[in-house]
Amino acid sequence: xxxxxxxxxxxxxxxxxxxxxxxxxxxxxxxxxxxxxxxxxxxxxxxxxxxxxxxxxxxxxxxxxxxxxxxxxxxxxxxxxxxxxxxxxxxxxxxxxxxxxxxxxxxxxxxx
Amino acid sequence: xxxxxxxxxxxxxxxxxxxxxxxxxxxxxxxxxxxxxxxxxxxxxxxxxxxxxxxxxxxxxxxxxxxxxxxxxxxxxxxxxxxxxxxxxxxxxxxxxxxxxxxxxxxxxxxx
Numbered sequence: 001x002x003x004x005x006x007x008x009x010x011x012x013x014x015x016x017x018x019x020x021x022x023x024x025x026x027x028x029x030x031x032x033x034x035x036x037x038x039x040x041x042x043x044x045x046x047x048x049x050x051x052x053x054x055x056x057x058x059x060x061x062x063x064x065x066x067x068x069x070x071x072x073x074x075x076x077x078x079x080x081x082x083x084x085x086x087x088x089x090x091x092x093x094x095x096x097x098x099x100x101x102x103x104x105x106x107x108x109x110x111x112x
Numbered sequence: 113x114x115x116x117x118x119x120x121x122x123x124x125x126x127x128x129x130x131x132x133x134x135x136x137x138x139x140x141x142x143x144x145x146x147x148x149x150x151x152x153x154x155x156x157x158x159x160x161x162x163x164x165x166x167x168x169x170x171x172x173x174x175x176x177x178x179x180x181x182x183x184x185x186x187x188x189x190x191x192x193x194x195x196x197x198x199x200x201x202x203x204x205x206x207x208x209x210x211x212x213x214x215x216x217x218x219x220x221x222x223x224x
Contacts, residue, residue, distance in 0.1 A: 041217070042216050
């Protein structure tokens, strides 16, 4: 186990709704990244947070947004859910002194 | 533009065999090359990683071979076991950022 936790484990929403996913970083890790993993594909980078600010973003629309809190935990918010948003959402944390990213178990989001 | 190409898509070996998974990348700015292992319903777990200043790295039964001039790297699993059956992802990362770009994955099956 990596020490990165995510909640909830599974979530079912309908198209057009909003969702918030949560991540608790491994102790001492101040950088959090979020990834989307569609079924049968590799994870795709959504964005990264460091010192409570977004400092890198992948090819995702603005309806994907996030927050990082002073204790380094993080949230991923997705507005106006679409069917294609159905995926495993992964959180990864790291320190600024190492390249290694440690992934949580993910949240499985299903959009109906 | 696909920055990381991984092959094969799937691989079946017998117990004790040596599966080899290959990845090719395009951007020479990448300088960190990890391999992740993912079991169904779990987040990716780091197996082994290499930097371009070495051509080979071994950790237990896992070996990375790196060819900087060809912009290719591969994962070898020695004495493979049924418990190694999982999906394997190569990834690339620039030290200046935390964005991991993943390959499409290789589903490995090790038969008893």
